[in-house]
Amino acid sequence: MAKVRGAVTVNTERCKGCNLCVVACPSKVLDLQQKEVNNRGYHFAYMAQPDKCIGCQSCSLVCPDACIEVYRVIEK
C-alpha cells in the first residue's frame, strides 16, 4: 500500500516558539528545542520524530508566523 510521507522545514529565525504547531500536530512529530535558541532567544520548533510526519499541513496552518514549509510525497 502506498504510504504518505512528509517533512517540514522551520524558518528558525522567524519562529517564536509559541508551541502551537506542537499542539496541532496529530502525529506528535514536532517539539521545541530544549536548549538551543535562535537570535531572538526563542526555543524554536524542530522535527523531533521525522519518521512520523504525514505532511498534513496542520502545523503550517496554525503557525502565526508562517515559518513552516511542508513537503509531502507518496511512497510506492
Place this chain on the structure above:
Amino acid sequence: MENNDIIRPENLVYKKPALLNDSHMHYCPGCSHGVVHKLIAEVIEEMGMAEKTIGVSPVGCAVFAYNYIDIDWLEAAHGRATAMATATKRLMPDKLVFTYQGDGDFAAIGTCESIHSCNRGEDIAIIFINNAIYGMTGGQMAPTTLLGQKTATCPYGRRADLNGYPLSITPLLAELDGTCYVTRQSVHKPASVRKTKAAIRKAFENSMAGKGTSVVEVVSTCNTGWKMTPEKANQWMEENMFAKYPLGDLKDVESKK
C-alpha cells in the same frame, strides 16, 4: 526514504505566501493576528489581486499590518477605518478595499463608523479581530470583555452592575440591510483556519461583486493580555469565548441591492 529525499521543490505542498514579506512580525508568540495576516495574503494571492488591493489598517496591535503584507495600505485614525474604506472604494470601485480592525477599534471607539458603513452597504470587506481585551495598551477592559474576565482595569473580573454587559456587535450588523455576509470564525485549530480562509475569500469576492458589506469576525486570543500560554489561551477561548461569541454564519444573502 530519508528527509532529504522528501524536502525537494516538487514535493512542496505548503509555503509562506509570497505577499507576506520577510519582516519579523512584532506580535507576541502565538498571536492570532499572524494567522489572519497569513490568510489575507494567501487569499489576495490566489485571487490575483495583489496590485489592486487597498487595505485599511487600524489603531491597535495590527497598526503595523502595512509592514507585513505587500499590498497598498492606508492608516486610519482610531476607529475610522470603515470611513476611510468607504471613501477609497467610492473613488476607486475597481479596487478590492478591506479594513482590518481589532475590537477596541471596531467595536469601541469606531462603533459609529462601523455601524453606519454597514448600514449604507458599502462594498467593502471588514476583518474584525475580537480578542475581548485592549491588547496593545496592556490588557485593559474593552466593551467586548466577558463578564467575570479579569483584566488590568477590572482585576476582580468584569461586573455587569458596574461595567455593563459585553458587546456582541456582529449580530447587530447582521440585522442591518446593508450587509450581505456576516460570519464569525476562529483560527485556533487547522480546520477553523481553513474555514476562516474560505470566509475571507467569500468576503473579498462579495466586495468585488458589489453585493454590500461583508463582515468576518475572528474570535481570537491575546495570550499576553490574558496572561496565559498560547496553548492555554486557545483552550480558554474555547471554554469561555465561544459561549458568548458562538461561531458560524450569521447572515449570507445573495445580494442586498
